[in-house]
Amino acid sequence: MTANINLPRILRVGAGASNEVATALAQLGLSRPLLVTDPFMVQCGYAERITAVLTTAGMPCGLFADSVPDPTTDSIDAGLVVLRAGNYDCLVALGGGSSIDTAKALAVMAERQGPMRDYKVPVQIDSGLPVLAIPTTAGTGSEATRAAVISDSQSSEKMLCMGLGLMPVAALVDYELTLTMPYRLTADTGIDSLCHALEAYVSRKSNPFTDGIALTAMATISRHIRTACAEPDNRVAREAMMLAATQGGMAFSNASVTLIHGMSRPIGGLYHVPHGLSNAMLLPEVTAWSVGHASARYATAARAMGLAGDGDADSLALDKLTAGLRQLNADLSVPTPGEYGIDEASWTASLALMADQALASGSPANNPRIPEAAEIVALYQRVWAGPARA
Template sequence: MASIINLPRILRVGAGASAELVTTLTELGLSRPLLVTDPFMRECGYSDRIQSPLSEAGIACGLFGDCVPDPTTESVYAALEVCRAGEYDCVVALGGGSSLDTAKAVAVLAVHGGVMRDYKVPHQVNSGLPVIAIPTTAGTGSEATRVAVITDTQTQEKMLCMGLGMMPVAALVDFELTLSMPYRLTADTGIDSFCHAMEAFVSRKSNPFTDSVALTAMRTIYQNIQTACAEPDNRQAREAMMLAATQGGIAFANASVTLIHGMSRPIGALFHVPHGLSNAMLLPEVTAWSVGAAAQRYAECARYIGVAEASNADALACEKLVDALRALTRNLQVPGPATWGITERDWFDSLTLMATQALDSGSPANNPRIPDTGEIISLYERIW
């Protein structure tokens, strides 16, 4: 069976790519953008940096600057009101995954109406306003995916929404926008990218196209993440991490994530843990639980990133991979749920709900070892 590969129509990658928005709009025949971003991007001047060339070119640009972390339906609907009040022909998303996902949701709702829950998987929405993505974190890969994750404000469920209508038509991937990222954000979004790549590689939906991209992204992240955290001005490490984040996005958008992401979303929705951090909490233990079901694939990951020798048997390579991931999260000071501030009672009272939401997302079904509710609960207990 042929694999279906979806990518942005335009990818501009490298230093200064974000300054080419006017050119990109012209190439796409667009002339009235709505910029969707967050308060930090406004405060640090990044939104002005994007809007100034538009003004100089005579392009009127609207602004919604109140995106929130882990976007909620309430935040999306506020942005949608701004969009509907203007005659915008596209949405420009500036920021991390939250701003990009908000923009994608607005782009779909502006064309099709309804509420966000209407677009939760398995529903597929294949059209919307064009989205131009300008990522400022090296993590989510959302600039190259047809996915948005939106938390229902009423139920606190993190809804996975998918379809070509959420695939950006263009992505301006400029690593210089990541030079101001603090340590914790660099570490957590970097691990998020690593999860994207590794999950895509071991996914039941993996394919030859995504395999090569995923392996490259994994090795790049593993070799550069600690340098990027320790030396925030290291341009070589920052550039490597930004490119790998986009590659990770391409990989999982076309092969799917697995159990880590399935279990991660409920943690974020219920306890407001940043998405990358909840993935980091889960990465070593979920991998340890899964490796036996796809030893050859996980062993290839271990060899490719350099933590196992070519001569190592698959079982040994898998063991070295798990050890390396435990060491990586330890070295990057990834907190556990308790250290983050979640109470033991709240965590254990939520186990069944988290397991149900994880399974409902569909992602665990792509895992090499497919869990049932009880096994997911046991993993949450182990992670505590």
């Protein structure tokens, strides 16, 4: 079967890459950008740095700085007012996955009518304004994916949107922008990247192109994530995590995520848990439930992460993988849903809805072991109980 590979047309990686924003736009024949970012990027001065580069190059840009974490349809509507009021030919997204997904949503909805829920999967959105992405977190990989996740303000559903219109035409991957990331954000976005790589590798849509990228990302993240968290100014670790995040984005965008992401989105939508953290909560238990249905692949992943040796039998490698993922969560202080502050009665009452939303996303169908709703409910219950149950 032919693999369908989609990547940004321009990809610049390394220290100072963000300073090449005007050059990249000029290469693409673009000159009237709207900068999409969030209040923190304005406060810390990163937004001003980008606008200064653009202004110096004769590309004065507009500004929408009201991106919100886990963007909502209401926040997209606010951005559309700004976008449609100007004569913009592109968007520059500066920030984490939320700002980049906001820019993507604005780009594809600029000339479309109706609510965004009309465009969630399985609809494919294959056209939109060009987006240049400048990530400031090492996690989502959104700068290299044809996907965006937007929460429906009415239903709280986290909607997965897909299509070529959501793929940035350019990505400037500058690890220096991540040096100010705090511990929790570093940990959660790092585990998000690890999920991207692992899920892409075991996905039923995996392919030879994404396999190598995914394994490289897993190895890099496992080697550097603890250092990046403990030593925020460690440039070697920061650079490695940033590159791995982009690689993880490339891998899952072209091979798909699986059950972890499918189950993660409802947790974020209903309980406003940051995306990377909800993935982290799920990673060990969903992996433990799935390993028996793709033993060779999960064992190879364990070896790539340094959790198992080349001489270990696959069965031992699988045990070491699940133990290693649980230890990673413990080392990085990943809370259970209850420790995060979610009410147990509310969690229990939402189990069926979360399972239905997870299945509706389509991602669980790519998992090596395809779940039914009751099995997803049981997994949510295991995740609530936490590692003490094991």
